[in-house]
Amino acid sequence: MDVRFAHEAVFRWIHIVAGIMWIGHLYFFNFVNGPFAATLDADTRKKVVPQLIPRALYWFRWGAAWTWVTGVLLLFLVFWWPDPKFSTGPSIVMILVTFLAFMVYDVLFKMDFAKDLRVGGAVGLGLVVVIVAGGYIAWAGFGYRDYVIHTGAMFGTIMAANVWMRIWPLQKKIITAVRDGTPPDPAWAPLAAARSRHNTYLSVPLVWMMINSHTTVPFASSPVYLFVMIVIGWGAVYLLYQNTTRVKGF
Numbered sequence: 001m002d003v004r005f006a007h008e009a010v011f012r013w014i015h016i017v018a019g020i021m022w023i024g025h026l027y028f029f030n031f032v033n034g035p036f037a038a039t040l041d042a043d044t045r046k047k048v049v050p051q052l053i054p055r056a057l058y059w060f061r062w063g064a065a066w067t068w069v070t071g072v073l074l075l076f077l078v079f080w081w082p083d084p085k086f087s088t089g090p091s092i093v094m095i096l097v098t099f100l101a102f103m104v105y106d107v108l109f110k111m112d113f114a115k116d117l118r119v120g121g122a123v124g125l126g127l128v129v130v131i132v133a134g135g136y137i138a139w140a141g142f143g144y145r146d147y148v149i150h151t152g153a154m155f156g157t158i159m160a161a162n163v164w165m166r167i168w169p170l171q172k173k174i175i176t177a178v179r180d181g182t183p184p185d186p187a188w189a190p191l192a193a194a195r196s197r198h199n200t201y202l203s204v205p206l207v208w209m210m211i212n213s214h215t216t217v218p219f220a221s222s223p224v225y226l227f228v229m230i231v232i233g234w235g236a237v238y239l240l241y242q243n244t245t246r247v248k249g250f
Helices: 002-037 042-080 089-108 117-139 144-180 188-210 224-244
Strands: none
Touching: 002 042, 002 188, 002 224, 042 144, 089 117, 089 144, 117 144, 117 188, 117 224, 144 188, 144 224, 188 224
């Protein structure tokens, strides 16, 4: 038991440091680099982008990888291993749903209607409500900390998959095209930017979910609180995006 707690402490440490690395670069790309890059002419972009962005993307993607891996290890040590509830059929199915939700998300946000972030976000929130209320709570019998942290794992898995399966592959193509002075496919940048924006919106509610052990009163009384905090987090990110246009260089 002592060994388990020692591993848990080390994994939490790595999880937090890697998460800072990942989310810090995510915010840099969305709130700093995006507005800055829009001010660059073609010649300057050709010099700056191949030198700056690959370096930033290195720490960005590996921060995402280590955050996700240690997060899964913590789920195992803190929730799945010590609690026999997680060995039941419904629990196993909902754990699979947690990690396979990216597939549904990916299909959803390739549809035309979801290009309007408000519409796509509303549909996504509806799916989260169904998964949490119908799956985690009503079917699998998850308690407050169980369903909150698994919702966080679902958000984090979507974010990490976006980094490695969508953002990084597209950015490699864009950076190479800029370096070589060839026009990139016009579909690459909007898709990479959209997925990065989605990750930014998911990140603030995710932090709330990560601190679930500190939010049991009064938030454990109803899952509605979780849904409200997700919406509040999205609202906070919206306001941050609005502020980026008001922050100028010298």
